[in-house]
Amino acid sequence: MQLHAEGIEKRFFRKTGSANNFFAVSKTDFDLLPGAVTVLVGRSGSGKTTLLQMLSGLLSPTSGKVFADGTDLYSLPDKALSRFRSTHLAVIPQGLSLLQNLTVMENLLLPGSLYSKSPVTEGTALEMLEKLGIGHLAGVYPTELSGGESRRVAISRALLHRPDVLFAxxxxxxxxxxNTDLxxxxxxxxxRRGAAVLLVTxxxxxxxIADNVYRMTAGKLSCERSAHEA
Ligand SMILES: Nc1ncnc2c1ncn2[C@@H]1O[C@H](COP(=O)(O)OP(=O)(O)O)[C@@H](O)[C@H]1O
Ligand SMILES: [Mg+2]
Known part of the structure:
Protein backbone atom coordinates (compact mmCIF):
# COMPACT_ATOMS: atom_id res chain seq x y z
CA MET A 1 0.00 0.00 0.00
CA GLN A 2 1.28 3.44 -0.92
CA LEU A 3 0.70 6.38 1.35
CA HIS A 4 0.65 9.81 -0.24
CA ALA A 5 0.25 13.11 1.59
CA GLU A 6 -0.55 16.24 -0.37
CA GLY A 7 0.09 19.68 1.06
CA ILE A 8 -0.50 18.65 4.67
CA GLU A 9 0.18 21.07 7.50
CA LYS A 10 -0.72 21.27 11.18
CA ARG A 11 -1.35 24.48 13.06
CA PHE A 12 -1.63 24.42 16.83
CA PHE A 13 -2.93 27.06 19.22
CA ARG A 14 -1.46 27.61 22.67
CA LYS A 15 -3.02 29.73 25.37
CA THR A 16 0.28 30.84 26.92
CA GLY A 17 3.44 32.39 25.48
CA SER A 18 3.88 34.78 22.58
CA ALA A 19 3.72 32.31 19.68
CA ASN A 20 0.22 31.10 20.47
CA ASN A 21 -0.55 30.13 16.90
CA PHE A 22 2.14 28.16 15.14
CA PHE A 23 2.74 25.47 12.57
CA ALA A 24 4.02 22.25 14.15
CA VAL A 25 4.30 20.96 10.57
CA SER A 26 4.54 23.36 7.63
CA LYS A 27 2.90 22.53 4.32
CA THR A 28 4.50 19.45 2.82
CA ASP A 29 4.03 16.52 0.46
CA PHE A 30 5.20 13.10 1.58
CA ASP A 31 5.20 9.55 0.23
CA LEU A 32 5.68 6.19 1.87
CA LEU A 33 6.31 3.39 -0.62
CA PRO A 34 5.70 -0.31 -0.13
CA GLY A 35 8.91 -2.23 0.50
CA ALA A 36 10.84 0.81 1.73
CA VAL A 37 12.00 2.01 5.13
CA THR A 38 11.75 5.77 5.46
CA VAL A 39 13.63 7.23 8.41
CA LEU A 40 12.60 10.58 9.89
CA VAL A 41 15.09 12.40 12.11
CA GLY A 42 15.08 15.80 13.82
CA ARG A 43 15.32 17.52 17.19
CA SER A 44 12.77 17.06 19.93
CA GLY A 45 9.78 19.31 19.34
CA SER A 46 10.47 19.70 15.60
CA GLY A 47 7.16 18.12 14.54
CA LYS A 48 8.02 14.46 13.86
CA THR A 49 5.23 12.93 15.95
CA THR A 50 2.71 15.42 14.58
CA LEU A 51 3.61 14.39 11.02
CA LEU A 52 3.45 10.67 11.91
CA GLN A 53 0.03 11.11 13.51
CA MET A 54 -1.35 12.95 10.47
CA LEU A 55 -0.03 10.22 8.16
CA SER A 56 -1.43 7.40 10.29
CA GLY A 57 -4.99 8.73 10.48
CA LEU A 58 -4.71 9.78 14.13
CA LEU A 59 -4.63 13.55 13.69
CA SER A 60 -6.51 15.48 11.08
CA PRO A 61 -4.30 18.02 9.22
CA THR A 62 -5.23 21.72 9.33
CA SER A 63 -5.18 21.51 5.55
CA GLY A 64 -4.07 19.00 2.94
CA LYS A 65 -4.96 15.38 2.30
CA VAL A 66 -3.59 11.92 3.07
CA PHE A 67 -4.26 9.13 0.58
CA ALA A 68 -3.70 5.44 1.18
CA ASP A 69 -3.85 3.71 -2.22
CA GLY A 70 -6.27 6.40 -3.33
CA THR A 71 -8.48 6.36 -0.21
CA ASP A 72 -8.69 9.90 1.18
CA LEU A 73 -8.27 9.02 4.89
CA TYR A 74 -9.83 12.11 6.43
CA SER A 75 -12.83 12.04 4.12
CA LEU A 76 -13.90 8.76 5.77
CA PRO A 77 -16.48 8.86 8.57
CA ASP A 78 -14.93 8.15 12.01
CA LYS A 79 -15.98 4.52 12.12
CA ALA A 80 -14.73 3.76 8.61
CA LEU A 81 -11.43 5.51 9.33
CA SER A 82 -10.95 3.51 12.50
CA ARG A 83 -11.74 0.27 10.66
CA PHE A 84 -9.36 1.24 7.85
CA ARG A 85 -6.62 2.00 10.37
CA SER A 86 -7.13 -1.30 12.19
CA THR A 87 -7.03 -3.29 8.97
CA HIS A 88 -4.14 -1.64 7.15
CA LEU A 89 -2.05 0.48 9.50
CA ALA A 90 -0.13 -0.13 12.71
CA VAL A 91 1.49 2.40 15.00
CA ILE A 92 4.16 1.87 17.62
CA PRO A 93 3.48 5.07 19.55
CA GLN A 94 6.07 7.17 21.34
CA GLY A 95 4.34 6.96 24.73
CA LEU A 96 2.99 4.04 26.69
CA SER A 97 0.08 2.40 24.94
CA LEU A 98 -0.76 -0.92 26.58
CA LEU A 99 -4.14 -1.48 28.21
CA GLN A 100 -3.34 -1.72 31.90
CA ASN A 101 -6.12 -4.13 32.89
CA LEU A 102 -5.14 -6.73 30.28
CA THR A 103 -2.15 -9.09 30.39
CA VAL A 104 0.62 -8.84 27.82
CA MET A 105 -0.94 -11.74 25.86
CA GLU A 106 -4.41 -10.18 25.99
CA ASN A 107 -2.96 -6.89 24.73
CA LEU A 108 -1.52 -8.77 21.75
CA LEU A 109 -4.69 -10.69 20.92
CA LEU A 110 -7.17 -7.83 21.28
CA PRO A 111 -6.59 -5.91 17.98
CA GLY A 112 -6.97 -9.08 15.87
CA SER A 113 -10.14 -10.06 17.69
CA LEU A 114 -11.73 -6.69 16.83
CA TYR A 115 -10.91 -6.59 13.13
CA SER A 116 -9.65 -9.97 12.07
CA LYS A 117 -7.87 -9.57 8.76
CA SER A 118 -5.53 -12.31 9.93
CA PRO A 119 -6.47 -13.32 13.46
CA VAL A 120 -3.47 -13.69 15.74
CA THR A 121 -3.16 -17.02 17.54
CA GLU A 122 -1.67 -17.37 21.00
CA GLY A 123 1.12 -19.46 19.49
CA THR A 124 2.13 -16.78 16.98
CA ALA A 125 1.92 -14.10 19.66
CA LEU A 126 4.16 -16.12 21.97
CA GLU A 127 6.68 -16.70 19.17
CA MET A 128 6.85 -12.95 18.57
CA LEU A 129 7.37 -12.25 22.29
CA GLU A 130 10.11 -14.88 22.40
CA LYS A 131 11.80 -13.32 19.37
CA LEU A 132 11.95 -10.10 21.37
CA GLY A 133 13.20 -11.87 24.49
CA ILE A 134 10.04 -11.36 26.58
CA GLY A 135 8.23 -14.67 26.14
CA HIS A 136 8.26 -15.21 29.91
CA LEU A 137 6.14 -12.07 30.38
CA ALA A 138 3.05 -13.20 28.43
CA GLY A 139 0.87 -13.52 31.53
CA VAL A 140 2.05 -10.36 33.26
CA TYR A 141 0.17 -7.03 33.56
CA PRO A 142 1.73 -3.90 32.03
CA THR A 143 2.26 -2.21 35.45
CA GLU A 144 4.82 -4.93 36.22
CA LEU A 145 6.89 -4.21 33.09
CA SER A 146 9.95 -2.01 32.65
CA GLY A 147 9.89 0.75 30.02
CA GLY A 148 11.90 -1.34 27.59
CA GLU A 149 9.70 -4.39 28.13
CA SER A 150 6.51 -2.36 27.55
CA ARG A 151 8.05 -0.96 24.39
CA ARG A 152 8.81 -4.46 23.12
CA VAL A 153 5.21 -5.55 23.79
CA ALA A 154 3.95 -2.56 21.76
CA ILE A 155 6.38 -3.50 18.98
CA SER A 156 5.17 -7.12 19.05
CA ARG A 157 1.57 -5.97 18.88
CA ALA A 158 2.25 -3.82 15.79
CA LEU A 159 4.28 -6.51 14.01
CA LEU A 160 1.76 -9.31 14.66
CA HIS A 161 -0.77 -7.22 12.85
CA ARG A 162 1.20 -7.51 9.56
CA PRO A 163 0.16 -4.00 8.55
CA ASP A 164 0.43 -2.56 5.05
CA VAL A 165 1.92 0.58 6.56
CA LEU A 166 3.89 0.52 9.82
CA PHE A 167 4.61 3.68 11.80
CA ALA A 168 7.24 3.51 14.55
CA ASN A 179 17.46 -5.10 21.35
CA THR A 180 17.80 -1.97 19.23
CA ASP A 181 19.58 -3.97 16.53
CA LEU A 182 16.97 -6.70 16.77
CA ARG A 192 11.07 -6.73 2.79
CA ARG A 193 7.71 -8.51 2.97
CA GLY A 194 6.17 -5.45 1.32
CA ALA A 195 5.09 -3.05 4.05
CA ALA A 196 5.76 0.68 3.86
CA VAL A 197 7.67 1.60 7.02
CA LEU A 198 8.10 5.01 8.63
CA LEU A 199 10.67 5.07 11.44
CA VAL A 200 11.09 8.17 13.59
CA THR A 201 14.36 7.84 15.47
CA ILE A 209 18.13 0.02 7.24
CA ALA A 210 17.02 3.33 5.67
CA ASP A 211 16.00 3.55 2.03
CA ASN A 212 15.08 7.22 2.48
CA VAL A 213 16.05 9.71 5.16
CA TYR A 214 14.09 12.88 5.93
CA ARG A 215 14.84 15.58 8.47
CA MET A 216 12.33 17.75 10.31
CA THR A 217 13.58 21.19 11.35
CA ALA A 218 11.10 23.39 13.19
CA GLY A 219 8.20 21.94 11.22
CA LYS A 220 9.94 22.01 7.86
CA LEU A 221 10.63 18.71 6.17
CA SER A 222 13.67 18.14 3.97
CA CYS A 223 14.98 15.06 2.19
CA GLU A 224 18.50 14.02 3.19
CA ARG A 225 18.77 10.83 1.19
CA SER A 226 16.42 9.24 -1.28
CA ALA A 227 16.51 5.77 -2.83
CA HIS A 228 15.64 7.39 -6.15
CA GLU A 229 18.79 9.51 -6.09
CA ALA A 230 21.12 6.70 -5.02
N1 LIG B 1 -1.88 19.08 20.87
C1 LIG B 1 -0.97 20.05 20.81
N2 LIG B 1 -1.30 21.34 21.06
C2 LIG B 1 -0.37 22.32 20.96
N3 LIG B 1 0.92 22.11 20.64
C3 LIG B 1 1.31 20.85 20.39
C4 LIG B 1 0.40 19.74 20.47
N4 LIG B 1 1.09 18.61 20.16
C5 LIG B 1 2.35 18.98 19.93
N5 LIG B 1 2.51 20.33 20.05
C6 LIG B 1 3.74 21.10 19.81
O1 LIG B 1 4.10 20.93 18.45
C7 LIG B 1 5.51 20.86 18.31
C8 LIG B 1 5.89 19.55 17.64
O2 LIG B 1 5.62 18.46 18.53
P1 LIG B 1 5.96 16.96 18.15
O3 LIG B 1 5.38 16.70 16.81
O4 LIG B 1 5.52 16.10 19.26
O5 LIG B 1 7.55 17.00 18.03
P2 LIG B 1 8.62 15.82 18.02
O6 LIG B 1 7.90 14.53 17.87
O7 LIG B 1 9.53 16.13 16.87
O8 LIG B 1 9.36 15.88 19.31
C9 LIG B 1 6.08 21.03 19.70
O9 LIG B 1 6.42 22.38 19.88
C10 LIG B 1 4.94 20.62 20.60
O10 LIG B 1 5.03 21.24 21.85
MG1 LIG C 1 7.88 12.83 19.03
Whole structure:
Protein backbone atom coordinates (compact mmCIF):
# COMPACT_ATOMS: atom_id res chain seq x y z
CA MET A 1 0.00 0.00 0.00
CA GLN A 2 1.28 3.44 -0.92
CA LEU A 3 0.70 6.38 1.35
CA HIS A 4 0.65 9.81 -0.24
CA ALA A 5 0.25 13.11 1.59
CA GLU A 6 -0.55 16.24 -0.37
CA GLY A 7 0.09 19.68 1.06
CA ILE A 8 -0.50 18.65 4.67
CA GLU A 9 0.18 21.07 7.50
CA LYS A 10 -0.72 21.27 11.18
CA ARG A 11 -1.35 24.48 13.06
CA PHE A 12 -1.63 24.42 16.83
CA PHE A 13 -2.93 27.06 19.22
CA ARG A 14 -1.46 27.61 22.67
CA LYS A 15 -3.02 29.73 25.37
CA THR A 16 0.28 30.84 26.92
CA GLY A 17 3.44 32.39 25.48
CA SER A 18 3.88 34.78 22.58
CA ALA A 19 3.72 32.31 19.68
CA ASN A 20 0.22 31.10 20.47
CA ASN A 21 -0.55 30.13 16.90
CA PHE A 22 2.14 28.16 15.14
CA PHE A 23 2.74 25.47 12.57
CA ALA A 24 4.02 22.25 14.15
CA VAL A 25 4.30 20.96 10.57
CA SER A 26 4.54 23.36 7.63
CA LYS A 27 2.90 22.53 4.32
CA THR A 28 4.50 19.45 2.82
CA ASP A 29 4.03 16.52 0.46
CA PHE A 30 5.20 13.10 1.58
CA ASP A 31 5.20 9.55 0.23
CA LEU A 32 5.68 6.19 1.87
CA LEU A 33 6.31 3.39 -0.62
CA PRO A 34 5.70 -0.31 -0.13
CA GLY A 35 8.91 -2.23 0.50
CA ALA A 36 10.84 0.81 1.73
CA VAL A 37 12.00 2.01 5.13
CA THR A 38 11.75 5.77 5.46
CA VAL A 39 13.63 7.23 8.41
CA LEU A 40 12.60 10.58 9.89
CA VAL A 41 15.09 12.40 12.11
CA GLY A 42 15.08 15.80 13.82
CA ARG A 43 15.32 17.52 17.19
CA SER A 44 12.77 17.06 19.93
CA GLY A 45 9.78 19.31 19.34
CA SER A 46 10.47 19.70 15.60
CA GLY A 47 7.16 18.12 14.54
CA LYS A 48 8.02 14.46 13.86
CA THR A 49 5.23 12.93 15.95
CA THR A 50 2.71 15.42 14.58
CA LEU A 51 3.61 14.39 11.02
CA LEU A 52 3.45 10.67 11.91
CA GLN A 53 0.03 11.11 13.51
CA MET A 54 -1.35 12.95 10.47
CA LEU A 55 -0.03 10.22 8.16
CA SER A 56 -1.43 7.40 10.29
CA GLY A 57 -4.99 8.73 10.48
CA LEU A 58 -4.71 9.78 14.13
CA LEU A 59 -4.63 13.55 13.69
CA SER A 60 -6.51 15.48 11.08
CA PRO A 61 -4.30 18.02 9.22
CA THR A 62 -5.23 21.72 9.33
CA SER A 63 -5.18 21.51 5.55
CA GLY A 64 -4.07 19.00 2.94
CA LYS A 65 -4.96 15.38 2.30
CA VAL A 66 -3.59 11.92 3.07
CA PHE A 67 -4.26 9.13 0.58
CA ALA A 68 -3.70 5.44 1.18
CA ASP A 69 -3.85 3.71 -2.22
CA GLY A 70 -6.27 6.40 -3.33
CA THR A 71 -8.48 6.36 -0.21
CA ASP A 72 -8.69 9.90 1.18
CA LEU A 73 -8.27 9.02 4.89
CA TYR A 74 -9.83 12.11 6.43
CA SER A 75 -12.83 12.04 4.12
CA LEU A 76 -13.90 8.76 5.77
CA PRO A 77 -16.48 8.86 8.57
CA ASP A 78 -14.93 8.15 12.01
CA LYS A 79 -15.98 4.52 12.12
CA ALA A 80 -14.73 3.76 8.61
CA LEU A 81 -11.43 5.51 9.33
CA SER A 82 -10.95 3.51 12.50
CA ARG A 83 -11.74 0.27 10.66
CA PHE A 84 -9.36 1.24 7.85
CA ARG A 85 -6.62 2.00 10.37
CA SER A 86 -7.13 -1.30 12.19
CA THR A 87 -7.03 -3.29 8.97
CA HIS A 88 -4.14 -1.64 7.15
CA LEU A 89 -2.05 0.48 9.50
CA ALA A 90 -0.13 -0.13 12.71
CA VAL A 91 1.49 2.40 15.00
CA ILE A 92 4.16 1.87 17.62
CA PRO A 93 3.48 5.07 19.55
CA GLN A 94 6.07 7.17 21.34
CA GLY A 95 4.34 6.96 24.73
CA LEU A 96 2.99 4.04 26.69
CA SER A 97 0.08 2.40 24.94
CA LEU A 98 -0.76 -0.92 26.58
CA LEU A 99 -4.14 -1.48 28.21
CA GLN A 100 -3.34 -1.72 31.90
CA ASN A 101 -6.12 -4.13 32.89
CA LEU A 102 -5.14 -6.73 30.28
CA THR A 103 -2.15 -9.09 30.39
CA VAL A 104 0.62 -8.84 27.82
CA MET A 105 -0.94 -11.74 25.86
CA GLU A 106 -4.41 -10.18 25.99
CA ASN A 107 -2.96 -6.89 24.73
CA LEU A 108 -1.52 -8.77 21.75
CA LEU A 109 -4.69 -10.69 20.92
CA LEU A 110 -7.17 -7.83 21.28
CA PRO A 111 -6.59 -5.91 17.98
CA GLY A 112 -6.97 -9.08 15.87
CA SER A 113 -10.14 -10.06 17.69
CA LEU A 114 -11.73 -6.69 16.83
CA TYR A 115 -10.91 -6.59 13.13
CA SER A 116 -9.65 -9.97 12.07
CA LYS A 117 -7.87 -9.57 8.76
CA SER A 118 -5.53 -12.31 9.93
CA PRO A 119 -6.47 -13.32 13.46
CA VAL A 120 -3.47 -13.69 15.74
CA THR A 121 -3.16 -17.02 17.54
CA GLU A 122 -1.67 -17.37 21.00
CA GLY A 123 1.12 -19.46 19.49
CA THR A 124 2.13 -16.78 16.98
CA ALA A 125 1.92 -14.10 19.66
CA LEU A 126 4.16 -16.12 21.97
CA GLU A 127 6.68 -16.70 19.17
CA MET A 128 6.85 -12.95 18.57
CA LEU A 129 7.37 -12.25 22.29
CA GLU A 130 10.11 -14.88 22.40
CA LYS A 131 11.80 -13.32 19.37
CA LEU A 132 11.95 -10.10 21.37
CA GLY A 133 13.20 -11.87 24.49
CA ILE A 134 10.04 -11.36 26.58
CA GLY A 135 8.23 -14.67 26.14
CA HIS A 136 8.26 -15.21 29.91
CA LEU A 137 6.14 -12.07 30.38
CA ALA A 138 3.05 -13.20 28.43
CA GLY A 139 0.87 -13.52 31.53
CA VAL A 140 2.05 -10.36 33.26
CA TYR A 141 0.17 -7.03 33.56
CA PRO A 142 1.73 -3.90 32.03
CA THR A 143 2.26 -2.21 35.45
CA GLU A 144 4.82 -4.93 36.22
CA LEU A 145 6.89 -4.21 33.09
CA SER A 146 9.95 -2.01 32.65
CA GLY A 147 9.89 0.75 30.02
CA GLY A 148 11.90 -1.34 27.59
CA GLU A 149 9.70 -4.39 28.13
CA SER A 150 6.51 -2.36 27.55
CA ARG A 151 8.05 -0.96 24.39
CA ARG A 152 8.81 -4.46 23.12
CA VAL A 153 5.21 -5.55 23.79
CA ALA A 154 3.95 -2.56 21.76
CA ILE A 155 6.38 -3.50 18.98
CA SER A 156 5.17 -7.12 19.05
CA ARG A 157 1.57 -5.97 18.88
CA ALA A 158 2.25 -3.82 15.79
CA LEU A 159 4.28 -6.51 14.01
CA LEU A 160 1.76 -9.31 14.66
CA HIS A 161 -0.77 -7.22 12.85
CA ARG A 162 1.20 -7.51 9.56
CA PRO A 163 0.16 -4.00 8.55
CA ASP A 164 0.43 -2.56 5.05
CA VAL A 165 1.92 0.58 6.56
CA LEU A 166 3.89 0.52 9.82
CA PHE A 167 4.61 3.68 11.80
CA ALA A 168 7.24 3.51 14.55
CA UNK A 169 7.73 6.60 16.73
CA UNK A 170 11.14 6.33 18.44
CA UNK A 171 10.59 2.59 19.09
CA UNK A 172 14.12 1.96 20.36
CA UNK A 173 14.39 4.97 22.70
CA UNK A 174 14.42 2.83 25.83
CA UNK A 175 16.13 -0.30 24.50
CA UNK A 176 19.72 -1.52 24.89
CA UNK A 177 22.00 -1.90 21.84
CA UNK A 178 21.26 -5.58 21.35
CA ASN A 179 17.46 -5.10 21.35
CA THR A 180 17.80 -1.97 19.23
CA ASP A 181 19.58 -3.97 16.53
CA LEU A 182 16.97 -6.70 16.77
CA UNK A 183 14.08 -4.23 16.38
CA UNK A 184 15.75 -2.48 13.44
CA UNK A 185 16.15 -5.91 11.77
CA UNK A 186 12.46 -6.69 12.38
CA UNK A 187 11.38 -3.33 10.89
CA UNK A 188 13.54 -3.99 7.85
CA UNK A 189 11.97 -7.46 7.52
CA UNK A 190 8.52 -5.82 7.52
CA UNK A 191 9.60 -3.68 4.55
CA ARG A 192 11.07 -6.73 2.79
CA ARG A 193 7.71 -8.51 2.97
CA GLY A 194 6.17 -5.45 1.32
CA ALA A 195 5.09 -3.05 4.05
CA ALA A 196 5.76 0.68 3.86
CA VAL A 197 7.67 1.60 7.02
CA LEU A 198 8.10 5.01 8.63
CA LEU A 199 10.67 5.07 11.44
CA VAL A 200 11.09 8.17 13.59
CA THR A 201 14.36 7.84 15.47
CA UNK A 202 17.49 9.42 16.95
CA UNK A 203 19.34 6.12 16.52
CA UNK A 204 22.44 6.68 14.37
CA UNK A 205 22.40 2.96 13.56
CA UNK A 206 19.02 3.31 11.83
CA UNK A 207 20.83 4.62 8.74
CA UNK A 208 21.74 1.04 7.88
CA ILE A 209 18.13 0.02 7.24
CA ALA A 210 17.02 3.33 5.67
CA ASP A 211 16.00 3.55 2.03
CA ASN A 212 15.08 7.22 2.48
CA VAL A 213 16.05 9.71 5.16
CA TYR A 214 14.09 12.88 5.93
CA ARG A 215 14.84 15.58 8.47
CA MET A 216 12.33 17.75 10.31
CA THR A 217 13.58 21.19 11.35
CA ALA A 218 11.10 23.39 13.19
CA GLY A 219 8.20 21.94 11.22
CA LYS A 220 9.94 22.01 7.86
CA LEU A 221 10.63 18.71 6.17
CA SER A 222 13.67 18.14 3.97
CA CYS A 223 14.98 15.06 2.19
CA GLU A 224 18.50 14.02 3.19
CA ARG A 225 18.77 10.83 1.19
CA SER A 226 16.42 9.24 -1.28
CA ALA A 227 16.51 5.77 -2.83
CA HIS A 228 15.64 7.39 -6.15
CA GLU A 229 18.79 9.51 -6.09
CA ALA A 230 21.12 6.70 -5.02
N1 LIG B 1 -1.88 19.08 20.87
C1 LIG B 1 -0.97 20.05 20.81
N2 LIG B 1 -1.30 21.34 21.06
C2 LIG B 1 -0.37 22.32 20.96
N3 LIG B 1 0.92 22.11 20.64
C3 LIG B 1 1.31 20.85 20.39
C4 LIG B 1 0.40 19.74 20.47
N4 LIG B 1 1.09 18.61 20.16
C5 LIG B 1 2.35 18.98 19.93
N5 LIG B 1 2.51 20.33 20.05
C6 LIG B 1 3.74 21.10 19.81
O1 LIG B 1 4.10 20.93 18.45
C7 LIG B 1 5.51 20.86 18.31
C8 LIG B 1 5.89 19.55 17.64
O2 LIG B 1 5.62 18.46 18.53
P1 LIG B 1 5.96 16.96 18.15
O3 LIG B 1 5.38 16.70 16.81
O4 LIG B 1 5.52 16.10 19.26
O5 LIG B 1 7.55 17.00 18.03
P2 LIG B 1 8.62 15.82 18.02
O6 LIG B 1 7.90 14.53 17.87
O7 LIG B 1 9.53 16.13 16.87
O8 LIG B 1 9.36 15.88 19.31
C9 LIG B 1 6.08 21.03 19.70
O9 LIG B 1 6.42 22.38 19.88
C10 LIG B 1 4.94 20.62 20.60
O10 LIG B 1 5.03 21.24 21.85
MG1 LIG C 1 7.88 12.83 19.03
Missing amino acids: DEPTGDLDDE VLDLLQAEA HEAGAER
